[in-house]
Amino acid sequence: MPNFNLSLSPEQIEYVLKPGITITQAYEVTNNSDNAITISTEVLAWQPSGNNGNISYQDVVASPNIIFSLNNADIKLGQTFSLAPKAKQQLVLKVSSAQETSLEDYYYTFFVTQQSQNTNSNNAIGSQATGKIGSNILLTVSNSENTSIQAQINKFTVSPKIKDVFFTPLTFKAEIKNNSQNFFKTKGTIIINKNDLKIKELELNDNNVLANYSRNITCKDQDTCTIQAPFWPGRYTATLKLDESINAPSANISFFVFPFSIVAILILFLAIFLTGFKLRKRFIEK
Amino acid sequence: MKLMMKPKMINKTIKDMSSLHQGRMSIYRQVGFIFFIFLFLITPKTISAQTFTSDKLKIQFGNFNMGSGKQTGGGYSLTNTTGQNAPGQFSNQGFVLKSGFQYIYDNIYPFSFQIDNLNINFGDLTPDVGSTASNNITITTPSRRGYQIMAVANRPLSSTIGTIIPDATCDSGTPCTESVSAPWTTNTAFGFGFNATNTAGIGTSAYFTNSTYYRHFASLSNQETGQIIMSESKPVKDSSAKITYKVLVSKFQPAGSYENSISFIAVPKY
Numbered sequence: 001m002p003n004f005n006l007s008l009s010p011e012q013i014e015y016v017l018k019p020g021i022t023i024t025q026a027y028e029v030t031n032n033s034d035n036a037i038t039i040s041t042e043v044l045a046w047q048p049s050g051n052n053g054n055i056s057y058q059d060v061v062a063s064p065n066i067i068f069s070l071n072n073a074d075i076k077l078g079q080t081f082s083l084a085p086k087a088k089q090q091l092v093l094k095v096s097s098a099q100e101t102s103l104e105d106y107y108y109t110f111f112v113t114q115q116s117q118n119t120n121s122n123n124a125i126g127s128q129a130t131g132k133i134g135s136n137i138l139l140t141v142s143n144s145e146n147t148s149i150q151a152q153i154n155k156f157t158v159s160p161k162i163k164d165v166f167f168t169p170l171t172f173k174a175e176i177k178n179n180s181q182n183f184f185k186t187k188g189t190i191i192i193n194k195n196d197l198k199i200k201e202l203e204l205n206d207n208n209v210l211a212n213y214s215r216n217i218t219c220k221d222q223d224t225c226t227i228q229a230p231f232w233p234g235r236y237t238a239t240l241k242l243d244e245s246i247n248a249p250s251a252n253i254s255f256f257v258f259p260f261s262i263v264a265i266l267i268l269f270l271a272i273f274l275t276g277f278k279l280r281k282r283f284i285e286k
Numbered sequence: 287m288k289l290m291m292k293p294k295m296i297n298k299t300i301k302d303m304s305s306l307h308q309g310r311m312s313i314y315r316q317v318g319f320i321f322f323i324f325l326f327l328i329t330p331k332t333i334s335a336q337t338f339t340s341d342k343l344k345i346q347f348g349n350f351n352m353g354s355g356k357q358t359g360g361g362y363s364l365t366n367t368t369g370q371n372a373p374g375q376f377s378n379q380g381f382v383l384k385s386g387f388q389y390i391y392d393n394i395y396p397f398s399f400q401i402d403n404l405n406i407n408f409g410d411l412t413p414d415v416g417s418t419a420s421n422n423i424t425i426t427t428p429s430r431r432g433y434q435i436m437a438v439a440n441r442p443l444s445s446t447i448g449t450i451i452p453d454a455t456c457d458s459g460t461p462c463t464e465s466v467s468a469p470w471t472t473n474t475a476f477g478f479g480f481n482a483t484n485t486a487g488i489g490t491s492a493y494f495t496n497s498t499y500y501r502h503f504a505s506l507s508n509q510e511t512g513q514i515i516m517s518e519s520k521p522v523k524d525s526s527a528k529i530t531y532k533v534l535v536s537k538f539q540p541a542g543s544y545e546n547s548i549s550f551i552a553v554p555k556y
Contacts, residue, residue, distance in 0.1 A: 004401040004550075011397035011429055011554045032398065052519060053431050053555030058511040109553055116547055117404070125443070125451075125544045126407035127531065129421065133399045134553040205430055208556050223520055 004114050004131035005032040006039075012136040014183075014208075016145055020099040024071055027091045027135060029112050031083040038115040040080045041091060043068040043108050043137070051175055051216045053207060055109070055136070062108070065101035066139065069094045080115060101141045104181045105211040109134035138208065140182045147182040151248040154214065156240050158253055164260040165230050172202070172225040174217045174240050174251065178209040185209070186217055188242035190225055194234055200227055204242075231257040395523065399435075399552035400424040406531050406548070413537035414473050423482075423516070423550055424526040431555040432519040436512030438551070439503035443478045443533065443544040451535060451544050453502035454479030464504040465513045467494050476536050478502065482515045482527045489516045490527050500532060503548060512551050519555060 007030040017023055031037055045063070049056035070077045071092035083089055093110055113132040140147060156174040163170065176186050185206035192200040202219045209215040217240075219225035234257060241250040357364045403421040411417050427433045443451040454477030456462035456470040462479065470479060479500035482490045493515050494500075504510035516527050529550075 001402075002404045004399070004404060006400075007396040007398040009396040011427065012556065028396075030396070032400070048556070054434050054514060054517065055553055055556065056511070107556070111551075113549075124407050125409070125411055125533065126405065126419065127439070127443070127546050127548045129401055129404045129406060129548045129550065131399055131401050131404075132549055132551040133397065134551065135397070136554055136556050138556065207431060210556070218519060 006133050008133045014138040016140045019101040022096040025093045030088045034085050042111045048213045051214050065098040067096045106139040108137040149184045150179040151246050152177045153251040156251040158255045161255045169226045169228045175214045176209050177214045181211050183208050183210045191239045193237045233259045398426040416534040418532045420530045426523050429554045434514050434517040436551040437515045438512035440547040441507040445542040452477045462501040467499040467501040469498045470500040478533045480531045484527045489518045
């Protein structure tokens with residue numbers, strides 16, 4: 001049964017390069033299947049889609065000033081070549097920026113595509129599937145290694161804002177907006193304080209925020225930014241602070257924790273006690 | 287003459303001899319200590335390190351990592367490096383240095399994508415009866431940013447003379463598109479569609495609520511690009527989904543061979 005089983009490494013590269021400079025990057029593509037396959041390569045430009053790191057290739061025009069080619073002696077970009085079962089192939093991608101390249105970011109994916117092997121019989125009704133695996137290329141074209149970054153924190157929220165000491169966790173959300181022409185990473189922390197004492201610190205994942213786009217925050221070792229109950233009752237404040245190099249003012253929010261469940265249990269016990277007391281009193285009166 | 291010694295004198299003599307012996311031992315110790323210091327100073331020092339050299343380069347390893355790994359349990363996840371001199375992530379203007387296994391362990395398996403069957407064959411179709419076929423996709427990504435998988439067809443299921451089986455629009459009242467899925471359970475809604483599901487809905491539930499939800503493929507012939515059908519925002523190993531293809535034709539559908547090509551595209555999130 002024909003199948004697709006490819007690995008591509010590295011899965012993402014990030015470079016700062018000056019106009020007129022050429023760099024090379026070696027990729028390793030591995031055919032993990034038991035069949036010899038024919039593959040080809042291509043590079044496509046993309047743009048961010050949404051705030052969660054998704055990518056869209058729809059209506060994206062590649063810059064003519066960023067030129068890609070393969071440095072391999074026997075393989076050209078776009079040309080098909082064979083890969084034996086369990087074999088690896090190193091592909092050396094050459095990235096050149098023209099002298100007149102605008103000083104901004106450029107985002108691409110280097111794709112390796114397995115060519116379709118149509119083995120469906122004649123008069124069949126069906127589809128021929130094929131696979132494609134890509135590695136992202138984040139390029140900053142700049143005359144300086146240290147690019148100027150301006151950002152802001154939007155929609156810093158906590159849910160729920162009023163909560164019980166037990167049960168539901170607290171989830172923090174925020175959106176980092178990049179107001180500059182170059183991507184940066186969301187280095188920073190959420191610090192939760194109560195009575196000016198630090199209760200907890202959550203470290204942000206260093207996700208890329210692309211030029212003029214926004215990115216939702218996530219925290220280390222979790223999909224979101226969440227802290228689990230229980231909490232002491234009281235007023236808490238949370239501060240989202242980004243790394244100083246990002247030039248973004250920190251954002252603050254507050255939330256309250258009340259002992260709802262404890263009060264409810266006490267009321268329940270009190271009601272049971274009072275009911276029992278009344279019943280006992282009636283019994284004695286009779 | 288008989289030498290007679292009183293017990294007190296004997297004790298004193300023993301003490302004197304003992305102190306003399308101790309004094310000699312102390313001198314031996316001091317001489318021994320100085321000798322070892324001397325040896326330490328004059329002998330070349332050996333450190334545990336590894337060096338690789340060639341005409342153009344020399345790589346020196348300052349230490350040997352003697353053990354490393356990642357252990358997980360019910361309530362914990364522990365990574366460790368043993369033997370690293372200064373584990374940690376260090377950064378400055380222009381560089382990031384990751385020292386120690388736990389700072390690189392997420393790269394020990396490469397970004398991989400697998401489709402277990404590339405031939406999707408429905409066999410003979412019966413009008414007004416839905417036919418399904420399936421295959422499985424599996425993805426591994428070391429990136430904590432996660433991945434996205436997109437799907438796109440070159441065209442609708444088409445015959446050689448240009449007749450097509452239309453794209454599924456799902457049940458009337460809840461239309462599906464190439465980017466929106468909807469229930470498709472009736473046998474009066476004709477077309478070709480698919481869904482992606484797995485047991486826990488991990489990665490797929492945002493796109494297909496359950497296995498009754500379908501959508502049709504984005505089609506290059508309609509100037510559409512691949513639509514995301516599965517994604518996660520964390521590193522995964524062998525995360526998989528079952529792709530179910532469904533075709534339902536009316537009795538007016540001309541007989542013949544209908545084919546198209548479908549691409550599944552896996553890319554990491556940035």
